[in-house]
Amino acid sequence: MTTRMHDNSAFSEHIVDLVLDYSKRRLLADDIPIDRGSTERELQRLAGKTITADGIGTARALGLFEHVLAPACVTTEHPRNLAFIPSAPTKAAAAFDVVVSASSIFGGSWKEASGVVHAENETLAWLAKEFGFPETAGGVFVQGGTVGNLSALVAAREKAQRKNPNFTGRWKIICSKEAHSSIKSACHVMGAEAVLVPGDKNGKLRGDAVREALTEHGEAVCAVVATGGATNFGIVDAINEVAELKSEFDFWLHVDGAYGLAAALTDIRRDKFAGLEHADSAIVDPHKWLFSPYDACALIYRDPEEGRRAHTQKAEYLDVLTETVEFNPSDYAIQLTRRARGLPTWFSLAVYGTDAYREAISHSIELADRAAAEIKKRKELELVREPELSVVVFKRRGWKQEDYDRWSDELLADEVGFVVPSSFNGEPVLRFALINPRTTFEDLLLILDRLK
């Protein structure tokens, strides 16, 4: 069949030219407004019917994206987007994502993508080494921290089941009350029970509390999760205290470092992650603080064989792939077909080198400390807690929820910044999540001045 959707005609060239031209402009622009969401009705009105029997053509479809759809998306890499966990892909990583798409790589197996798997694995090996894991550690890039956590915990349960085949009760996973919602979600999906242990006064999971829970729940515990940088406050659990319990109890230690584990790459915060080297698995999201485009989570197992045992899919049509000794990324998580989503991170690390990463991550940590000092100086503001990594949480004295909401809406409406209220102990607070190296102290002053 001849199809103009698949040929190399002038029409195809025209499409590729327009799309790459737009991509180049977007990648190199540094004045993109912060933008904001729209309503379904407004988008209907502005975009109209875009999917038709004959197609609306390249210029119109791309124009609609550029002028209607894209402006209805918040610019996550804007230097004054400090909400949730924003993004800050390097130019190399973002640009290389285009190459990943251009190359139609099936990233699931060695047989089909050895070159790419090699590069992804070098990236994972570098991270594993930084985290103090043995040289035999390995894993895979998955979609995000949620899938990474779930995949690691399924491997943990698999191992517990193998060691204790007669156990018929419900498996339990111990984590801090402050643990990310994805851990509770993983328990739900697995039919396991989340045992939520209170943290200390700073919300940090401590060894004593975990010991108590391990003693109480005994052989039903298949894993303990320590958080390496909780999303709300950036608190790092006492990983070393939890790891020490491994000599008394038999459990799988998983470290959820989706946001914070990047800080373990820096000289100024590495010590907070002591004990990480004893973990059985860990995750970190390159799309958060490792400057990669959405979406990517690095999942690393101390012993990758545990991941393979839990996750290899068996099917006759796949035997040629799975019945080999080669390294197939699909075997290590809940997935089969996979985009080579670790490649943008690999390319960027290869281009700039690891020192540039350490420096860029350190920038946000130092900025958080500076922001905290500034907040303490301002009488109308109250710092809720000293930042541990790069999240700063504070209050505006005398304000209620509706004051915060209005202020936040106006900040975005005026296209100054994106900062959303959060809550702590039932009280509204404001939160800066600093991961963008382009965010300056002056950017923060601009926002803080609007709280006077």
Ligand SMILES: *Cc1c(COP(=O)(O)O)cnc(C)c1O
């Ligand atoms: C963001 C985050 C997750 C979830 O990661 P996604 O990539 O959004 O799925 C899990 N744990 C922590 C600590 C996080 O910060």
